[in-house]
Amino acid sequence: MTKVSIHVTLKEGVLDPQGKAIENSLNTLGYDGVHDVRVGKLIEMFIDHDDVEAQVKVMCDKLLANPVIENFTYEIEEGVAQ
């Protein structure tokens, strides 16, 4: 089994209402040094396959990330016992 971490983030220029809400809350709570908050998804999974990287790319393209508004990056942790 291979452990994979996938980061899905909004593309530059795409409005992030969730990030804005968090930024406003933090500023209201007194953390006014906080700017440009952006919120994305962190998807972790274990994959049992001979070509994990190819599998991850296809899954991200097809299901996990919306190519119109989102980017994705991934980290493959070799051979993590599960």
Next chain:
Amino acid sequence: MTKVSIHVTLKEGVLDPQGKAIENSLNTLGYDGVHDVRVGKLIEMFIDHDDVEAQVKVMCDKLLANPVIENFTYEIEEGVAQ
């Protein structure tokens, strides 16, 4: 300005319906080698403060992560021009 990435993930043992839904969809789409999908939040921000690490810890404890069911980790990228 310092760029900070915060990863908020569910604690071990906490049920993850969103992760389960993604896992089932992937299996249904034919990616049956995928197991134990867990979904978390990736929060990126810029912080203008002299003690960024202390600031991040307090914000995570107070607002960004629910200490009962969530863990958080963070990465501080020194001096990213913004």
